[in-house]
Amino acid sequence: MKRLRVRHTTTYRYKRPVTFGEHRLMFRPRDSHDLRLTATKLRISPKADVRWLHDVFSNSIAIAIPQEPSDTLTFESTIDIEHYGSDSATFPLAPHARTYPFSYPAEESPDLQRLTERHYPDPEHKIDTWAKRFLEDRGGPVDTNLLLGEITRAIARDFGYERRHAIGTRPPVETLDLGTGSCRDLALLMMEALRALGLATRFVSGYLYDPARDPARQDTEQHALSGAGATHAWVQVYLPGAGWVEYDPTNGLVGGGNLIRVGVARDPNQAIPLKGTFTGYPDDYLDMDVAVEVTSATEE
Template sequence: MDTLSIRHRTTYRYRCPVTFGEHRLMFRPRDSHDLRHVSSTLAISPTAAVRWRYDVFGNSIAIATFGEAAQELVFESDIVVEHYGFEGAYPPMEDYARKLPFSYAFEELPDLRRSMERHHRDPQHRLDAWVRRFLADGAGAETWQVLKAVNTAIHDEFAYAERAEEGVQTPIETLERASGTCRDFALLMMEAARTLGMAARFVTGYLFDPGQAGSPHGLRGAGATHAWAMIYLPGAGWVEFDPTNGLIGGANLIRVGVARDPAQAIPVQGTYFGAAEDFIDMAVEVEVERIGETMPAAALSPLSAPQGRRGSG
């Protein structure tokens, strides 16, 4: 179990003072058996009134409203969490789901169906053809091996390219360009799983790179917000796949928000009132550091994570 400090700063700059509409912030990690929120602070400049709510997915959302104009808008979040990330052997699956294709249990389908539907058109079946290459054994291919192969292929065969602009490439655009950001790769992984009849959802959060402060570990996506996918596997539950880094499991991943579609999990979303040319740029800085380790991860199962006192925030 690691104690991690997360510092997240988003800055918008303008050529002249502008006024701001309501802003929606998704910064606070989701409490669960493998991630415990300890404390957090949120500083906003210019001063804003903040109210909190849960969205339809149960994500914690801060709504900021402003009363004054400014040339610079800054959101600064400092969070401490206890993290029990899964890493190692694959979690056990139900026997009926070990090979493809499989069907989800009848009682789970109403809740999974929208996450199983493909969200992007593929009229020429390019994504279907790309996924079929991982089904060398045809019907009866091992579920884990297929998902692992897709996850690894995205990491190995696609170029990672940072992109500050909002929005996500469609899976077909990512296939055509053979490059993308972490959010593009997450969506490609999701839609690939959906072509195989599996439920998938998008995750936004942070990446803990143990080498970030020293020699790099080679993880892509550190220093900014990160995105990956979760796929629902009977018996194992929602399992995290990070195709940007070819990782399975949440040992390096800190969940903040989950959603059916990337547009529903934007870390900062809002408006300003002024001319389009008033906007100069946006900068995002994220630093995730280990500040304490109470016991080795192997000594404590995520299922036995202690239920301590909540911090403020």
């Protein structure tokens, strides 16, 4: 078990004071058997009216409306958690799901249907071709755990990582053609590839704990991970017998040992950590800074 603290600060800057509309924040994790929220603090400047709700996926959402004009808008979120995520690369699967292909149980298929469907155009079947190469020359059924691990590591190995603050997520075919992408882009590519294989996947937004960036762990030799220092994104795959399993294609990691899940969604556009509006001239907006620090307290 790890005890971790996440400090997430987002600052917007403008040429002159502007007024602000509604802002939607996805900063707060949900308690579960693998993640326990022990403390939380949210500070917004200028002061804002805040209300909380659960979205269609039961993610915890804050709706904030800043009450005063300003040339700077800052959101500071601090959460303390106990994290029980697994670093295992294999999971105890139901007997029929230990090899691919397999079918989802009849009682679960209706709930998983939209998560197995392709969401983005692929007119030349590039994603299909890329995904099915992992099934070539197998001579029979494929071990499910090995297959998913290979796809995760292949994206980390063959695609470049770029930190990109532009709004939105690239279409998977574009990411495949470019051979590079942000964590959100790489996660979406993996989702569509697995959906091409008939697997139920969903998008995860949250944070990455990198021991190499933790001042309390500087005496250990750790390989730095990509995506730390900002919000992170990865994939969950539904596997009978194991449930929702975490895969981080940006770093080629299987299991959620260093992943702090905040929100899950069918599509990346439904899991944007922060979005909102302002009223002013189009060129009033200057820039945005995002800083995320994940540090450990004690570990048992």
